[in-house]
Amino acid sequence: MAIVEVKGLSYKYPGSLKYAIKDISLSIDEGEFVVITGPSGCGKTTLCRCFNGLIPHFYGGEFIGDVIVNGLSVKNTPTTILSKYVGMVFQDPESQLFSLNVEREVAFGLENLGLNREEIRSRVNEVLELMGISHLRNRAPFELSGGEQQKVALAACLAMRPKILVLDEPTSHLDPASAYSLLTLLSDLRRRLKLTVIIVEHRLEALVAVCNRLIIMNEGKIIFNGDPRTVFSNENIGSIKSIGVGIPKVVELYHHLLNSGVVLRDIPLSPKMFKEYFLEVVKK
Amino acid sequence: MIEVHDLWFYYDDNPVLKGVSLEINPGEIVAIMGENGAGKTTLIKHFNGLLKPKRGYVKVFGVDTRYATVAQLSRRVGLVFQNPDHQLFAETVEEEVSFALKNFGFPKEVISERVEKVLKLLDLYDLRDRSPFTLSGGERRRVTIASVLCYDPDIIVFDEPTVGQDYMQKEKLAQLIKLLHTQLKTVVVVTHDIEFVAENFPRVILLSSGRVIADGSTRKILTDEDLMKKANLVLPQVTQIAYSLHEFGIPKDLLLVQEVRDSILKVLCR
Amino acid sequence: MMTLKAFEFKRGDTIIHRLDPRVKFLLSISYLVLSFIYNNFVILLILFLTSIPLFYLAKSLIDYLRSLRGALLFIILVFALNYFVSGLYLALTITLRLILLMSSFSIFFMTTYPEDFALMLVNIGVPYDFALTLTMSIRFVPTLAREAQIIIDAQRSRGLELEKGNFIVKLKNYIPILVPLIVSALRRSMSVAEAMESRAFGASPKRSSLIELSFKRRDYIALFIIVSFTVFMLLLKFYFHIEDYLNLYSLFMG
Numbered sequence: 001m002a003i004v005e006v007k008g009l010s011y012k013y014p015g016s017l018k019y020a021i022k023d024i025s026l027s028i029d030e031g032e033f034v035v036i037t038g039p040s041g042c043g044k045t046t047l048c049r050c051f052n053g054l055i056p057h058f059y060g061g062e063f064i065g066d067v068i069v070n071g072l073s074v075k076n077t078p079t080t081i082l083s084k085y086v087g088m089v090f091q092d093p094e095s096q097l098f099s100l101n102v103e104r105e106v107a108f109g110l111e112n113l114g115l116n117r118e119e120i121r122s123r124v125n126e127v128l129e130l131m132g133i134s135h136l137r138n139r140a141p142f143e144l145s146g147g148e149q150q151k152v153a154l155a156a157c158l159a160m161r162p163k164i165l166v167l168d169e170p171t172s173h174l175d176p177a178s179a180y181s182l183l184t185l186l187s188d189l190r191r192r193l194k195l196t197v198i199i200v201e202h203r204l205e206a207l208v209a210v211c212n213r214l215i216i217m218n219e220g221k222i223i224f225n226g227d228p229r230t231v232f233s234n235e236n237i238g239s240i241k242s243i244g245v246g247i248p249k250v251v252e253l254y255h256h257l258l259n260s261g262v263v264l265r266d267i268p269l270s271p272k273m274f275k276e277y278f279l280e281v282v283k284k
Numbered sequence: 285m286i287e288v289h290d291l292w293f294y295y296d297d298n299p300v301l302k303g304v305s306l307e308i309n310p311g312e313i314v315a316i317m318g319e320n321g322a323g324k325t326t327l328i329k330h331f332n333g334l335l336k337p338k339r340g341y342v343k344v345f346g347v348d349t350r351y352a353t354v355a356q357l358s359r360r361v362g363l364v365f366q367n368p369d370h371q372l373f374a375e376t377v378e379e380e381v382s383f384a385l386k387n388f389g390f391p392k393e394v395i396s397e398r399v400e401k402v403l404k405l406l407d408l409y410d411l412r413d414r415s416p417f418t419l420s421g422g423e424r425r426r427v428t429i430a431s432v433l434c435y436d437p438d439i440i441v442f443d444e445p446t447v448g449q450d451y452m453q454k455e456k457l458a459q460l461i462k463l464l465h466t467q468l469k470t471v472v473v474v475t476h477d478i479e480f481v482a483e484n485f486p487r488v489i490l491l492s493s494g495r496v497i498a499d500g501s502t503r504k505i506l507t508d509e510d511l512m513k514k515a516n517l518v519l520p521q522v523t524q525i526a527y528s529l530h531e532f533g534i535p536k537d538l539l540l541v542q543e544v545r546d547s548i549l550k551v552l553c554r
Numbered sequence: 555m556m557t558l559k560a561f562e563f564k565r566g567d568t569i570i571h572r573l574d575p576r577v578k579f580l581l582s583i584s585y586l587v588l589s590f591i592y593n594n595f596v597i598l599l600i601l602f603l604t605s606i607p608l609f610y611l612a613k614s615l616i617d618y619l620r621s622l623r624g625a626l627l628f629i630i631l632v633f634a635l636n637y638f639v640s641g642l643y644l645a646l647t648i649t650l651r652l653i654l655l656m657s658s659f660s661i662f663f664m665t666t667y668p669e670d671f672a673l674m675l676v677n678i679g680v681p682y683d684f685a686l687t688l689t690m691s692i693r694f695v696p697t698l699a700r701e702a703q704i705i706i707d708a709q710r711s712r713g714l715e716l717e718k719g720n721f722i723v724k725l726k727n728y729i730p731i732l733v734p735l736i737v738s739a740l741r742r743s744m745s746v747a748e749a750m751e752s753r754a755f756g757a758s759p760k761r762s763s764l765i766e767l768s769f770k771r772r773d774y775i776a777l778f779i780i781v782s783f784t785v786f787m788l789l790l791k792f793y794f795h796i797e798d799y800l801n802l803y804s805l806f807m808g
Contacts, residue, residue: 038450039450039451039452039453040420040421040422040449040450040453041420041421041422049748052752054748054751054752057751058747058748058751079751079752079754080751080754080755080756080757081757083751083752083753083754083757084754084757086752087752088749088752090745090748090749090752091448092745094697094742095742095745095746095749096745096746096749098690098693098694098746098749098750099669099689099693100667100668100669100689100692100693101669103764104669104764104765107764108750108753109753109754110762110764111761111762111763111764112753112754112755112756112757112758112761113754113757113758114757114758114760114761114762115762116762117762117763117764117766120762120764121764124764140693141693142693142696142697142700145320145321146320147320153749156753157752157753160753160754169448172447172448173447173448174320175319175320175476175516175517176319176476176478176516176517176518177319177516177517177518178319178320180518202448202449202450202451205479205521244450244451244452245450245451246450246451246454248521249479249520249521249522249525249541250521250525252541253522253525253541253544253545256541256542256545257545257548257549260545260549262548262549262552271521271524271525271527271528272528274525274528274529275525275528275529278529278532278548281552282532282552329707332711334707334710334711353715354710354711354715355710355713355714355715358710358711358712358713359713362711363708363711365704365707365708365711367704369734369737369738369741370701370704370705370708370734370738371705371708371709371712371730371734372733372734372737373729373730373733373734373737383712383713383714383730384712384713387712387713387714387715388713417737431712432712435713
């Protein structure tokens with residue numbers, strides 16, 4: 001069941017001469033873990049903003065086609081309603097935390113929705129517990145590390161119980177350990193809360209093994225769209241490289257070996273998988 | 285060239301650098317790595333005098349930084365900051381790039397000549413009359429690099445230049461660093477992008493909680509699991525693969541995909 | 555710069571911190587009113603001294619005194635100006651009134667969570683959007699300060715020397731600092747707005763609140779003390795004409 005459907009979408013920012021998104025069509029089913037990548041300026045961030053209505057309602061501009069999210073038309077539904085179903089985590093940790101302490105930050109969205117105090121309190125406690133950040137409850141955002149800030153931002157979104165979570169380069173300002181921690185947590189939460197996750201990222205190493213769909217964009221268009229192994233097939237590798245997308249090293253290794261005559265069962269998406277497939281070859 | 289001796293620095297009363305000692309020699313390419321808060325940015329701010337040591341000393345070209353101004357030191361140590369939006373202010377790209385040259389008192393003819401040269405080098409010549417604020421993220425970053433390269437410092441320090449950059453942009457940066465190296469410049473890069481360092485830097489200085497916990501060959505350091513863990517970093521994916529295949533005779537200290545491939549082929553041929 | 559510390563919220567869990575902000579605000583207003591009603595130096599001094607134990611209870615005494623020291627220049631300036639214009643006695647009075655004014659609001663801001671301040675404003679009828687703007691501005695002050703420092707560092711690294719030159723040159727030199735700061739603040743406000751929209755800001759005209767202000771026993775007690783003290787002081791002035799007695803006394807003493 002498609003929870004997000006993009007139908008012939010084109011978009012131009014106000015005052016811009018060219019289209020940031022050119023006639024994109026896409027369908028995402030409930031429960032999928034989708035990774036969107038592409039070189040800077042390819043339109044992936046723009047596409048993200050179409051999922052909760054920031055485009056076209058906040059940004060204006062020329063919006064052609066439509067995006068249907070959870071049955072609602074983005075073109076005709078304000079962000080205040082869409083944000084009940086779509087949570088969004090942005091790239092810069094500091095700019096999405098605007099309250100003076102974590103507890104109130106997480107409550108912000110719930111207060112906006114007018115929920116009663118008991119409900120708010122219980123949801124805030126629940127989500128802080130879920131994310132393992134209850135100890136940060138009374139801290140101020142600027143006192144937190146980047147990794148902690150992103151966890152708070154995520155908690156603030158999850159408190160609203162969205163069905164879809166969209167993350168726009170959430171780890172770009174984080175160091176490797178915090179990035180890994182955040183993505184692991186995200187993966188875990190997705191399973192437990194049965195969320196649909198759409199994440200925009202440049203660094204694919206940590207994500208290819210857990211996602212079930214990889215979308216590569218370039219110049220406003222979708223070039224590749226499928227499960228990671230299909231996307232990283234031998235025929236595609238050359239074009240992907242020329243688009244300027246970084247291929248995970250383990251996948252590169254697979255192709256190097258392929259070119260040298262060593263064939264693994266399938267494209268490994270993590271070092272663990274690589275060992276598994278390699279063992280099979282060795283046994284022969 | 286840069287000599288750091290027992291450097292201690294405090295923010296309010298918190299020690300951020302605890303007795304850091306290191307030496308960077310002319311022509312070197314060095315990566316300074318560590319988790320957020322390890323003190324990397326604080327360390328490089330001592331190289332051009334923005335921060336003065338509370339204990340110990342820092343000497344740049346033999347000059348003790350405590351007795352020189354930031355302007356004097358910046359003349360020879362160029363610092364490229366992480367976020368271009370923290371320095372762009374001029375009406376045109378050309379004016380922006382000339383800023384440092386003007387401050388250092390270069391004559392007008394030299395300024396226009398240098399600016400033209402560096403704009404062409406970084407593919408910005410056609411954008412020279414544009415306002416820096418109308419440029420894309422990647423272009424703005426190149427403008428800030430141009431602003432530093434144009435006055436030709438001997439040492440160029442980049443603070444987290446790979447954050448938010450896509451693969452192509454990182455490749456271009458790597459090429460630029462190589463170019464600077466051939467021009468006999470010393471390049472220091474602060475980063476936590478492990479793959480980027482593994483592929484481009486022969487020497488790594490690893491900081492953790494204000495101390496240098498490793499300083500030396502990239503290969504030795506980035507493939508050392510315990511060290512990486514201590515610094516709150518992760519092994520490069522290639523090295524992780526090498527580790528997992530160690531039982532087959534694959535060495536652990538591999539950094540590049542080609543190395544693992546060659547090693548595997550060798551093992552399979554036996 | 556140190557003076558600003560007098561109005562900066564300092565985390566703490568003292569009895570003063572726990573008082574309802576409306577009570578503390580009333581305290582500030584009452585100090586304000588009394589400091590203008592009274593002209594007698596001795597009374598003003600006593601009023602000032604009553605604020606000291608409050609700072610002590612709030613564990614903010616040292617910060618407050620430090621900020622006074624920072625404002626010393628300004629205080630001396632005020633004193634000197636008034637001394638030459640109106641004489642010693644009036645100068646002392648006016649300076650003390652200034653200090654008292656500072657303390658009265660200082661105690662409020664140092665012990666009140668900015669968000670509670672916003673809640674209080676909404677409680678007394680200020681529109682939510684305005685209160686939110688206030689809270690957010692406070693929240694981003696440390697961030698902006700940090701950014702300003704980074705910008706200054708970046709421009710100094712390009713040879714900008716802020717200390718050099720005459721007044722005009724110095725002013726011009728601040729353009730490379732102000733422009734990126736303002737641009738950065740504008741960019742950030744866009745990001746913040748996006749994030750707020752994404753969390754349903756404006757969804758419901760009736761916005762609920764996690765925290766609500768409610769008087770506890772200690773608030774009623776504090777309220778009682780403040781009101782009675784204020785009434786007492788007002789009576790002293792207007793009914794018992796204490797200032798006239800004091801002036802007579804000092805006249806008598808020569």
